Amino acid sequence: MAFLEIRNLDAFYGRARSLHGIALDVEAGRIAAIIGPNGAGKSTLLDSILGLVRTTGEIRLDGVSLAGRSATEIVRLGVGYAPERGHLFPFMGVRDNLLVGAHTAPRDAERNLRKVFDLFPALEERQNQETGTQSGGERQMVSLGRALMSSPRLLVVDEPTIGLAPKVCHDIAVALRRMNEDLGITILITEQNVNFATRLAQDVHVLETGEIRLRGSAEALMNNPHVREAYFGH
Amino acid sequence: MQLARPLLGWLAFGVVMCLLPAFVSTGTVRILIFANFLAIFAMSWDVISGRTGYISFGHPFLIGIAAYTTAMLTYHLDTPLWLSIPAGVLATLVGGTLFFLPALRIRGTYFALVTLAFMELMYQLTQVIAPKITGGTRGLSGIPSLVSGAIPNYYLTFGLTFAIGLGLWFILRTRVGAALAALRMDEGAVAASGLSTIRLKLFAFMTSAAVAGVGGAFYVHYLGSIAPRGLFDINFLFTILVAALLGGSATVAGPILGAYFLTFLLEYLRPFLPGPERYVIYGTIALVVYVLEPRGLHAIAHAAVRRLRPSRASAAASP
Numbered sequence: 001m002a003f004l005e006i007r008n009l010d011a012f013y014g015r016a017r018s019l020h021g022i023a024l025d026v027e028a029g030r031i032a033a034i035i036g037p038n039g040a041g042k043s044t045l046l047d048s049i050l051g052l053v054r055t056t057g058e059i060r061l062d063g064v065s066l067a068g069r070s071a072t073e074i075v076r077l078g079v080g081y082a083p084e085r086g087h088l089f090p091f092m093g094v095r096d097n098l099l100v101g102a103h104t105a106p107r108d109a110e111r112n113l114r115k116v117f118d119l120f121p122a123l124e125e126r127q128n129q130e131t132g133t134q135s136g137g138e139r140q141m142v143s144l145g146r147a148l149m150s151s152p153r154l155l156v157v158d159e160p161t162i163g164l165a166p167k168v169c170h171d172i173a174v175a176l177r178r179m180n181e182d183l184g185i186t187i188l189i190t191e192q193n194v195n196f197a198t199r200l201a202q203d204v205h206v207l208e209t210g211e212i213r214l215r216g217s218a219e220a221l222m223n224n225p226h227v228r229e230a231y232f233g234h
Numbered sequence: 235m236q237l238a239r240p241l242l243g244w245l246a247f248g249v250v251m252c253l254l255p256a257f258v259s260t261g262t263v264r265i266l267i268f269a270n271f272l273a274i275f276a277m278s279w280d281v282i283s284g285r286t287g288y289i290s291f292g293h294p295f296l297i298g299i300a301a302y303t304t305a306m307l308t309y310h311l312d313t314p315l316w317l318s319i320p321a322g323v324l325a326t327l328v329g330g331t332l333f334f335l336p337a338l339r340i341r342g343t344y345f346a347l348v349t350l351a352f353m354e355l356m357y358q359l360t361q362v363i364a365p366k367i368t369g370g371t372r373g374l375s376g377i378p379s380l381v382s383g384a385i386p387n388y389y390l391t392f393g394l395t396f397a398i399g400l401g402l403w404f405i406l407r408t409r410v411g412a413a414l415a416a417l418r419m420d421e422g423a424v425a426a427s428g429l430s431t432i433r434l435k436l437f438a439f440m441t442s443a444a445v446a447g448v449g450g451a452f453y454v455h456y457l458g459s460i461a462p463r464g465l466f467d468i469n470f471l472f473t474i475l476v477a478a479l480l481g482g483s484a485t486v487a488g489p490i491l492g493a494y495f496l497t498f499l500l501e502y503l504r505p506f507l508p509g510p511e512r513y514v515i516y517g518t519i520a521l522v523v524y525v526l527e528p529r530g531l532h533a534i535a536h537a538a539v540r541r542l543r544p545s546r547a548s549a550a551a552s553p
Contacts, residue, residue, distance in 0.1 A: 050425075050426060070430065071425050071428055075427070081428075083422070083426050087420050087422060088423065089419040089423065090419060091419060099412065100412060100413060100416045100427050103427065103429050104427075104428040146427060
């Protein structure tokens with residue numbers, strides 16, 4: 001049994017169905033990536049895991065069904081979420097932004113804050129800086145840090161490299177790998193940056209028009225002619 | 235240290251306001267009573283609109299429920315005030331729940347318009363439905379007072395303002411306060427962080443309704459009369475809004491500061507501009523302040539105090 005199991009998942013915005021029969025497994029302790037173009041349904045899939053959109057089908061975390069649960073319950077069960085472009089609170093300082101993420105795990109707040117600052121020392125130096133005045137890279141760090149504050153067992157991250165310079169992307173990859181290896185957190189990311197995704201993740205799923213088209217190891221997918229044509233143009 | 239300085243500020247505010255009646259005329263004390271009520275209403279408005287970003291245009295609806303409930307209970311049934319006032323506040327909490335329901339589905343302009351409809355609905359209801367009970371267009375008069383005289387009423391209303399202000403300040407300093415502020419900035423991100431946005435909004439709406447209820451109930455017993463035209467009125471609504479925004483939204487001290495400033499401004503303009511032209515003047519002043527410092531008088535006062543206070547470095551350097 002996989003740590004995260006998704007079976008026959010459909011997601012809806014009103015009457016429009018944006019995911020079609022998704023089946024996906026993420027094994028405990030692994031990093032998995034979902035790649036796909038704009039509008040493929042990547043963010044919807046992550047929102048579905050968090051219970052933020054209407055879905056049918058089954059999502060199980062470590063054997064526990066997430067169906068019908070609120071986002072609060074799902075985060076309490078161990079799912080941390082770093083949404084696309086961070087979605088930070090711009091007029092609040094770094095520390096306050098992080099502490100909003102600690103609402104579901106208030107007893108671990110200080111310990112988790114230490115973990116975040118160990119991963120991202122720059123944030124400790126700028127604890128009181130309003131996040132609206134920070135660079136894109138720093139905001140992404142705060143977003144990941146805020147997700148970490150809920151003591152997650154599964155971290156879902158939506159397009160962590162969007163709009164970031166290559167050097168910052170590298171730093172984000174290092175931080176995600178440390179979260180996975182040092183803190184034992186299973187990670188599921190979505191990405192359009194296929195190079196980033198295939199270098200970071202062990203398992204990759206290709207999502208197009210709301211359906212999983214391909215899946216396999218990062219290496220296998222990099223050699224797949226469809227992926228090469230669609231994402232690298234050769 | 236983090237807590238000591240603001241608490242000292244509250245203490246100083248309390249002491250100054252308690253001593254004030256000894257130095258000003260009875261007329262000024264009466265103006266201060268209205269300022270206290272406006273401060274309570276502005277704080278109540280700010281809990282919903284300043285904190286969560288759900289702009290309420292129907293706050294007189296909440297104030298009116300408490301005011302009418304306690305007025306009708308005492309007028310028709312001779313209910314003692316210690317019973318009628320809590321009943322008014324409880325009725326406002328029920329009204330607050332009605333107010334909250336649209337916030338589950340809509341926000342922004344749509345929410346503001348729905349709340350405006352609440353106020354208009356209440357205005358029509360008090361006139362059309364059972365006018366014998368509500369007093370219809372003319373309202374009810376001869377409603378008993380809690381205390382008589384300017385000074386006792388001043389201390390009563392200031393005590394309420396102070397207690398509500400301090401209570402809100404303590405509540406909004408907690409993690410819940412931070413979460414409410416986060417809600418205003420990005421509701422989706424709050425949900426994604428695992429917080430129940432419904433519970434947070436319900437908390438804000440109920441707190442706001444309770445404060446509006448307390449203010450409304452005491453207000454009607456101070457005035458001794460109630461009429462729909464005075465209460466469910468767009469000028470009354472905008473005075474509350476401007477007090478909160480001018481003073482400094484999303485703070486507790488801001489709406490209090492705004493209420494005092496605005497009440498005195500309107501009163502001092504009265505001899506020169508007895509008609510509604512006054513509202514043009516105060517609207518202009520509000521606009522100028524808002525353009526110069528969108529965070530309001532509270533931010534201006536804060537900056538002035540910081541400038542006056544010698545910096546630690548210069549204090550250490552000075553003999």
